[in-house]
Amino acid sequence: MSDTTSAPLNRLSWLRTSHSFLNAIAASPNARWLLLNGTQHLLSSSAVLAELTTEQVKSFLGPEPWFGQGKDEGQTLTANELGTFTESARHRGPRIVFLGLHDALSTVNALPTSDFTDPETAVAKLNGTPYFAFDIGEANASAFLEEHKQFSWGEARPLMMNVTLDKLSLALFTESRSMVDWNLRNKFCPACGSPTFSQWGGWKLSCSTLLPWADNTGKEPCPTAKGLHNFAHPRTDPVVITLVLDETGEKVLMGRGKKFPGKFYSALAGFIEPAETFEDSVIREIWEEAGVKVWDVQYHSTQPWPFPANLMVGFYARADSSQTIRVDLDNELADARWFTRAEVLEVVNHKLGSNLSGRDHKRLDEITDGPSGKAAAGEAAPVVEDEPPFRVPPTGAIAGVLIRDWAFGKKTFAPIQKGNL
Amino acid sequence: MSDTTSAPLNRLSWLRTSHSFLNAIAASPNARWLLLNGTQHLLSSSAVLAELTTEQVKSFLGPEPWFGQGKDEGQTLTANELGTFTESARHRGPRIVFLGLHDALSTVNALPTSDFTDPETAVAKLNGTPYFAFDIGEANASAFLEEHKQFSWGEARPLMMNVTLDKLSLALFTESRSMVDWNLRNKFCPACGSPTFSQWGGWKLSCSTLLPWADNTGKEPCPTAKGLHNFAHPRTDPVVITLVLDETGEKVLMGRGKKFPGKFYSALAGFIEPAETFEDSVIREIWEEAGVKVWDVQYHSTQPWPFPANLMVGFYARADSSQTIRVDLDNELADARWFTRAEVLEVVNHKLGSNLSGRDHKRLDEITDGPSGKAAAGEAAPVVEDEPPFRVPPTGAIAGVLIRDWAFGKKTFAPIQKGNL
Incomplete structure (x- = not known):
C-alpha cells in the first residue's frame, strides 16, 4: 500500500469532459466493461471480475x-447546447463510469486537451485496455444470467480481504465499486430535490433543471446554477485507523468492536470530522473509544476501502499504558486492551489467526451497510480444532498491515522514558 | 499543523444523539453562539468572531x-416517537450545530453514554465553554446589524490566511464554516428528493419521509430507510498538495494556476478520487498538471481548509528534473517550473513575498466558490515599490509551510544518484 509506483489505471481525467473522446473510446474493440448489480459484481467462472466487450453490453446502454x-x-448535443452543464451529458440509460486506461502514465501517448481534435484517430493510437463499469439493474441482472450461464453475481469483499488480487483487478474492483455506488445512490439534487443526471463519464452529477431544455416553469432556480458544489463530485470518506503502542514500544492497544466477528481485535478506527487534522482525529477517536490519550501520531499509509467510499488512513501513535482504559464513553467497543508482542506474534503466525468465514464477512458487511434481513448470529459457528487465542485482521486490510509491520519489527519504535511523557 | 496536542474543542460526539444533553447544554449560561450568514461570520468590533449568549440568539431559534x-x-418527542430517525431531531427552525466544549479531553469530566441520566446536573458540572453555530438567514442578518451596530458580517478567509489566529478561534472558525455550510447546502435527500431535516446537533441529515408522523401516501419508501448512507453525515474532501524536489533536493517544482492572483507560485494540488491512495493521487495529479513523474512520496501534515470542506494533505515527492514539463495535459496551470533554493529564499525572506491583497483574496474565493458577479480583474492592481520576483503562499496555508520547511532546511532531503532513479 505504501509503494509509490503509479496506479495501474490511467484515468485520463481531463478528457472526461469530451463526449467525442468518451464515445470513441467506449466503442473501441479494446474496451472492457464491468457489470454491477447493486453491491455485486459480475464474476466469471473462475470467480474473478468478468470483463465484457462493448458488443456484449451494448443492448443495456440504450x-x-x-x-x-x-x-x-x-x-448529439448541438453547438448551442454545449456548456458547463452539458459536458459529456448522459441523461438517458444507466450511468456509465469511465474507469481509465490500463496503461502506464505515459507522456508519449498522452492526449492533451489542447490539441484534441480527431478523437477516433487519437483513441486508435492509444495503447492499453480502456475500462468502463455500470449498474445493470435487478431485472436485467437475472435475465443476463439466464443467457450467460458461465457468470454469476457476487460480493467481491471476500476477494479483497482474503486473496492477493493482482494490482489491476484490485484497482478495477475498488474504483468500480465506489463509483457505481455513488452514481446509484445520488439520484436527486441535494440543493433543490430535482433528479440528477450523469456527466463526465460518471464523474459528475448535475441537477436536471440545468439542462438547457429543462422546463423550470414555476420553480425557483436551483442554487447549483451558480458556484461550485462538492456534492456534484464523487465523495471519499477518510477513516483514521491507529495502532497505539505503549511507552516501551512492546505492547499495542487493540479493541473489539461490538459487532466484530468472534474473537477479532484490531487497531482503533473512526471517520474524521470536518475541521480536524488527521492527528486531531486520531487523538479524539482513541480517547472516545478507549479513554486513552495518545501523542506522537505517525502516518503509515492509506488504503481505499470501497464500502462504499472510505479511505483508510493508517497511523501509529504512542500512549502511557498506565492510563485507565474505559470503553463506556462512546460505547463502540466491547473491549479494549493491551497485547504484548509475543501475544500478537502467536496470532499472526497462527494459520487461522486471520481466518474469515463467510459468516464473518456477513458481519463485516453489516458494520458497513447496516443490518441485513438475515441475522448472522443465527448461523452455526464453524468448529475449529486448533484455535488461536484471538484473531487480527488479514493483510488485505490496512489494520492487518499495521499490526504485522510492528509485530515483525518492520517498523521499530524506541522506548520512551516515563519522565518524558 | 503537525503538532499532536489535542484539538481545543472537545466534540463530545457520542452525546449528540441525546436531545436532553443538547437542550441542557444549549440553555447553559456558559454557552456561546457563532452566527453565520451564508459564507460570512458575525464579527465583533475588533474583527474577530462574535460570541453571543443563548439569550442574545434565542429569538432566532424558534x-x-x-x-x-x-x-x-x-x-418533545414522545417515548413512542424515539428511534434512529428521531434522535435529537430538529425539523423546525434554523439548523443548529453543536461545535463542542472548549475543554481538554478529560476522562474525569467525561460524560459517558452509559450513565447519562440527569442532563441538567451533568451539564452544570462541565467545565469550559460550550459552542454552537447556525445560519441566521439573509433577512435576519441585516435586521440583526440594525439593532447591534457594534457587529459586522465578514468573510473570515483573510483572517485565516494572514493573521495568526489563536488555536481556539481557528478551530471555531473552521468547524463552524464547514458544518454550517454542509447543513445549508444539503436541503434535499439525494436518494428520494424529499426535504431533509437535522439530527444529532447538526451532525446528521435525514430524509423527512422517515419521521414517524410523515405522510408518505403514494410515495415509494425512501432507500435511506434501510442501511447506512454516507451522505447523511458531513463530508470532507481530501486534497493532496505536494512540493516536488529534484534529485539534488536543492530545487522545487511549483506551478501557477490559471486563476491564481498575480505572480503566485505554489505546490501542486488536486482532489483525491475514489479508489486512490494518497500516493496514487499525488503521482496522478503531478503528472496531469505538469507531465512529471514523481516517486518517494512522503507525508508532511494536514490542514482543514473549510471552503467549504477540504482537508489539505501535504506531501513531499521527488522527481528527475530532466523530464520535460508540460502543462497542456489537463490545462490547469498557466506555468510550472523548477526554482532553486536561493530563488525561493529570496521570496520567503521578502516582506511582500506572501502578501495577499483584498483583490487576491477575491480571486482565491473564486477558485473555491466559482466566479462571483464582480470581476476581480476589473480592480486596479496595487502598486508596490520593492516587488519580489514572484510570490508564494503564506504560512496560513499548508503550501506555505511545505515551501518554508524545505527552504529553511527544517526538512532535509538527501541527493539521489541519477543511476538510482
Missing part, C-alpha cells in the same frame, strides 16, 4: 450517443 | 425544545 446526449433520443 | 422536537410545535 441508443447512441452514450455521451453528449442532446434533448431528443439519438441526438 | 420555540423550544430546540432538539428532540416532536410532531407538533413545542412538543
Whole structure:
C-alpha cells in the first residue's frame, strides 16, 4: 500500500469532459466493461471480475450517443447546447463510469486537451485496455444470467480481504465499486430535490433543471446554477485507523468492536470530522473509544476501502499504558486492551489467526451497510480444532498491515522514558 | 499543523444523539453562539468572531425544545416517537450545530453514554465553554446589524490566511464554516428528493419521509430507510498538495494556476478520487498538471481548509528534473517550473513575498466558490515599490509551510544518484 509506483489505471481525467473522446473510446474493440448489480459484481467462472466487450453490453446502454446526449433520443448535443452543464451529458440509460486506461502514465501517448481534435484517430493510437463499469439493474441482472450461464453475481469483499488480487483487478474492483455506488445512490439534487443526471463519464452529477431544455416553469432556480458544489463530485470518506503502542514500544492497544466477528481485535478506527487534522482525529477517536490519550501520531499509509467510499488512513501513535482504559464513553467497543508482542506474534503466525468465514464477512458487511434481513448470529459457528487465542485482521486490510509491520519489527519504535511523557 | 496536542474543542460526539444533553447544554449560561450568514461570520468590533449568549440568539431559534422536537410545535418527542430517525431531531427552525466544549479531553469530566441520566446536573458540572453555530438567514442578518451596530458580517478567509489566529478561534472558525455550510447546502435527500431535516446537533441529515408522523401516501419508501448512507453525515474532501524536489533536493517544482492572483507560485494540488491512495493521487495529479513523474512520496501534515470542506494533505515527492514539463495535459496551470533554493529564499525572506491583497483574496474565493458577479480583474492592481520576483503562499496555508520547511532546511532531503532513479 505504501509503494509509490503509479496506479495501474490511467484515468485520463481531463478528457472526461469530451463526449467525442468518451464515445470513441467506449466503442473501441479494446474496451472492457464491468457489470454491477447493486453491491455485486459480475464474476466469471473462475470467480474473478468478468470483463465484457462493448458488443456484449451494448443492448443495456440504450441508443447512441452514450455521451453528449442532446434533448431528443439519438441526438448529439448541438453547438448551442454545449456548456458547463452539458459536458459529456448522459441523461438517458444507466450511468456509465469511465474507469481509465490500463496503461502506464505515459507522456508519449498522452492526449492533451489542447490539441484534441480527431478523437477516433487519437483513441486508435492509444495503447492499453480502456475500462468502463455500470449498474445493470435487478431485472436485467437475472435475465443476463439466464443467457450467460458461465457468470454469476457476487460480493467481491471476500476477494479483497482474503486473496492477493493482482494490482489491476484490485484497482478495477475498488474504483468500480465506489463509483457505481455513488452514481446509484445520488439520484436527486441535494440543493433543490430535482433528479440528477450523469456527466463526465460518471464523474459528475448535475441537477436536471440545468439542462438547457429543462422546463423550470414555476420553480425557483436551483442554487447549483451558480458556484461550485462538492456534492456534484464523487465523495471519499477518510477513516483514521491507529495502532497505539505503549511507552516501551512492546505492547499495542487493540479493541473489539461490538459487532466484530468472534474473537477479532484490531487497531482503533473512526471517520474524521470536518475541521480536524488527521492527528486531531486520531487523538479524539482513541480517547472516545478507549479513554486513552495518545501523542506522537505517525502516518503509515492509506488504503481505499470501497464500502462504499472510505479511505483508510493508517497511523501509529504512542500512549502511557498506565492510563485507565474505559470503553463506556462512546460505547463502540466491547473491549479494549493491551497485547504484548509475543501475544500478537502467536496470532499472526497462527494459520487461522486471520481466518474469515463467510459468516464473518456477513458481519463485516453489516458494520458497513447496516443490518441485513438475515441475522448472522443465527448461523452455526464453524468448529475449529486448533484455535488461536484471538484473531487480527488479514493483510488485505490496512489494520492487518499495521499490526504485522510492528509485530515483525518492520517498523521499530524506541522506548520512551516515563519522565518524558 | 503537525503538532499532536489535542484539538481545543472537545466534540463530545457520542452525546449528540441525546436531545436532553443538547437542550441542557444549549440553555447553559456558559454557552456561546457563532452566527453565520451564508459564507460570512458575525464579527465583533475588533474583527474577530462574535460570541453571543443563548439569550442574545434565542429569538432566532424558534420555540423550544430546540432538539428532540416532536410532531407538533413545542412538543418533545414522545417515548413512542424515539428511534434512529428521531434522535435529537430538529425539523423546525434554523439548523443548529453543536461545535463542542472548549475543554481538554478529560476522562474525569467525561460524560459517558452509559450513565447519562440527569442532563441538567451533568451539564452544570462541565467545565469550559460550550459552542454552537447556525445560519441566521439573509433577512435576519441585516435586521440583526440594525439593532447591534457594534457587529459586522465578514468573510473570515483573510483572517485565516494572514493573521495568526489563536488555536481556539481557528478551530471555531473552521468547524463552524464547514458544518454550517454542509447543513445549508444539503436541503434535499439525494436518494428520494424529499426535504431533509437535522439530527444529532447538526451532525446528521435525514430524509423527512422517515419521521414517524410523515405522510408518505403514494410515495415509494425512501432507500435511506434501510442501511447506512454516507451522505447523511458531513463530508470532507481530501486534497493532496505536494512540493516536488529534484534529485539534488536543492530545487522545487511549483506551478501557477490559471486563476491564481498575480505572480503566485505554489505546490501542486488536486482532489483525491475514489479508489486512490494518497500516493496514487499525488503521482496522478503531478503528472496531469505538469507531465512529471514523481516517486518517494512522503507525508508532511494536514490542514482543514473549510471552503467549504477540504482537508489539505501535504506531501513531499521527488522527481528527475530532466523530464520535460508540460502543462497542456489537463490545462490547469498557466506555468510550472523548477526554482532553486536561493530563488525561493529570496521570496520567503521578502516582506511582500506572501502578501495577499483584498483583490487576491477575491480571486482565491473564486477558485473555491466559482466566479462571483464582480470581476476581480476589473480592480486596479496595487502598486508596490520593492516587488519580489514572484510570490508564494503564506504560512496560513499548508503550501506555505511545505515551501518554508524545505527552504529553511527544517526538512532535509538527501541527493539521489541519477543511476538510482
